[in-house]
Amino acid sequence: MSDIKGEIIAINGPLVTVQLPGVHNGEQVRVGQLGLMGEVIRLAGEQATIQVYESTESLCPGEMASALGHPLSVELGPGLMGQIFDGVQRPLNTIVARSGDYIARGLILDSLSREQKWNFSPNNRLPLQTRVSGGTLLGKVQETPSISHPILVPPDCEGELLELAHAGEYTIEQIIAQVKQVNGEIKPLRLFHRWPVRTPRPYFNRDHAVVPLLTGQRILDTFFPLLKGGKGAVPGPFGAGKTMLQQQIARWANADIVIYVGCGERGNELVDILETFPTLTDPHTGRSLMERTLLVANTSNMPVVAREASIYVGVTIAEYYRDLGYDVVMVADSTSRWAEALREVAGRLGQMPVEEGHPAYLASRLAAFYERAGRVTTLSGQKASVTLIGAVSPPGGDFSEPVTSHTKEIVQTFWALSKELADARHYPSIDWNDSFSAYVNIAQQWWAKQIDPHWLEYRNEALKLLAHADELARIVNLVGPEALSATQQWVLISAALIREGVLQQSAVDEIDSFCSPEKQMLLLSLMLNIYHQGMALLESGIPVQQLADLPLLAQARRLKSQFRSTELDKLHQFEQTVRTQFNKIRVEYGYETTETVAV
Numbered sequence: 001m002s003d004i005k006g007e008i009i010a011i012n013g014p015l016v017t018v019q020l021p022g023v024h025n026g027e028q029v030r031v032g033q034l035g036l037m038g039e040v041i042r043l044a045g046e047q048a049t050i051q052v053y054e055s056t057e058s059l060c061p062g063e064m065a066s067a068l069g070h071p072l073s074v075e076l077g078p079g080l081m082g083q084i085f086d087g088v089q090r091p092l093n094t095i096v097a098r099s100g101d102y103i104a105r106g107l108i109l110d111s112l113s114r115e116q117k118w119n120f121s122p123n124n125r126l127p128l129q130t131r132v133s134g135g136t137l138l139g140k141v142q143e144t145p146s147i148s149h150p151i152l153v154p155p156d157c158e159g160e161l162l163e164l165a166h167a168g169e170y171t172i173e174q175i176i177a178q179v180k181q182v183n184g185e186i187k188p189l190r191l192f193h194r195w196p197v198r199t200p201r202p203y204f205n206r207d208h209a210v211v212p213l214l215t216g217q218r219i220l221d222t223f224f225p226l227l228k229g230g231k232g233a234v235p236g237p238f239g240a241g242k243t244m245l246q247q248q249i250a251r252w253a254n255a256d257i258v259i260y261v262g263c264g265e266r267g268n269e270l271v272d273i274l275e276t277f278p279t280l281t282d283p284h285t286g287r288s289l290m291e292r293t294l295l296v297a298n299t300s301n302m303p304v305v306a307r308e309a310s311i312y313v314g315v316t317i318a319e320y321y322r323d324l325g326y327d328v329v330m331v332a333d334s335t336s337r338w339a340e341a342l343r344e345v346a347g348r349l350g351q352m353p354v355e356e357g358h359p360a361y362l363a364s365r366l367a368a369f370y371e372r373a374g375r376v377t378t379l380s381g382q383k384a385s386v387t388l389i390g391a392v393s394p395p396g397g398d399f400s401e402p403v404t405s406h407t408k409e410i411v412q413t414f415w416a417l418s419k420e421l422a423d424a425r426h427y428p429s430i431d432w433n434d435s436f437s438a439y440v441n442i443a444q445q446w447w448a449k450q451i452d453p454h455w456l457e458y459r460n461e462a463l464k465l466l467a468h469a470d471e472l473a474r475i476v477n478l479v480g481p482e483a484l485s486a487t488q489q490w491v492l493i494s495a496a497l498i499r500e501g502v503l504q505q506s507a508v509d510e511i512d513s514f515c516s517p518e519k520q521m522l523l524l525s526l527m528l529n530i531y532h533q534g535m536a537l538l539e540s541g542i543p544v545q546q547l548a549d550l551p552l553l554a555q556a557r558r559l560k561s562q563f564r565s566t567e568l569d570k571l572h573q574f575e576q577t578v579r580t581q582f583n584k585i586r587v588e589y590g591y592e593t594t595e596t597v598a599v
């Protein structure tokens, strides 16, 4: 702790003005007798404005405040996985144990356990006197059965390795290495270190994102792909199924680590997340998903400004695991509530409101947050990534409001949830007209090489068909179905087949909850095949009703939840059934042929 102490002059909600000469901008401060946590956000001469993360009720001018000498930082080391932290990285379980359900203010708690011992195996290929720097591997501990945790030299340390601990059990505070730094100072290294949350962690090189983040959800992977290291947003009006979608991503995404930041969402929603996440099973290992998951949850008794910190706490932990060589996905729910915190602080600071009360720097703050996503070569030379997915909760579902519209310009993948689709129980309720992905061309290279060279063609054709059907549906609404030609009716029927047989996917269906990329492609090609074969028959003069009554349409809709991703042979068999049935009709109508029409 630094020696800087001062007296409170004024209190304005979560903002407290303190006479604190010599303090730095961004420095952490303990305020009042309770020692409330805060951070300097403005300096005017000797007076500092502190943003306090706990309720300032009953705080009085004249009480003391003291600066801690460091900015808001997080503890990074083994023991993070499986934890639930509050917005300033205090472990919720310990808070509850200390102060019960009603969280006392000013609690000072270690983020990581000081008692737990970790089995450290040193890097035997690292002789003493070697020159080490940020990213050098010192050893490893097994953090959870699913996650091995390399212990690396922190980014801000460089010098000669003087000592390295032997294999054994260590607490995170015990010294496991000593480094003589360039300036001659000897720096002890432990299993953990601290890092300021507002400073992005360094990496060796920023690379292009090239591999899709596969979620097992067809509308996401096939239609609006996101890449590992990419930036995505999920704007969702109230009740559109956002929580379920986030859980599906957390559960099925092919990422190593999942970080969920519940930032100011309604209490009951947060409770839902806190209760369900620990019960989820990791489909890849069959073990608890929490072994590779971390939750940051703002508790309801923390004021709005604490939301601001939680997003940075989450993303800094995400970058840390990236630096260990992992692909990390972070879901921030919701960036709208975070923006509300910015608005409140700006208002109290008397800054000029620009858009709907938001400060002028809203867009640049959002951009700076998403900028921390990326695929990189780490300081250790590994390829790793942080994928950021920001949920947005536009008031009244209005996507033109400032947070949604700025987010739309920043992110590359936009999964727009629709209240109408949710009301119609079409889940995931992602609107294919309002959603977009700027990663399609990059994703295409992966899909074409790994799964099917026709991926892009099929995807685009399906979207075109859906858009055409939407147009026709408007005509039907105006003048009735009689106005449509046979081929137009078949477009409507085929689009419904794609909607129900491909886009709709139930998170609660044991089989359909996850869909492998191979199954995604097969289902899509099957539906398009039916569309094409039907079209060819209509052009030969076969009545559309004959096709509409085909039992194979209903069978095709059910395929997704009938056959698992491991039963692709059954889907291939169905392809054969489609061919046979269409051939039968041809024979029936005298267009006898044994040839089949391929997509």
Ligand SMILES: Nc1ncnc2c1ncn2[C@@H]1O[C@H](COP(=O)(O)OP(=O)(O)OP(=O)(O)O)[C@@H](O)[C@H]1O
Binding pocket: 236, 237, 238, 239, 240, 241, 242, 243, 244, 245, 269, 427, 428, 505, 506, 507, 508
């Ligand atoms: N992918 C899905 N598959 C099946 N059912 C779903 C899916 N998404 C949502 N639902 C249904 O909708 C209900 C509400 O979903 P969810 O809890 O995610 O939405 P919400 O929390 O009301 O919405 P939001 O988080 O947008 O405010 C779920 O209980 C479930 O019945």
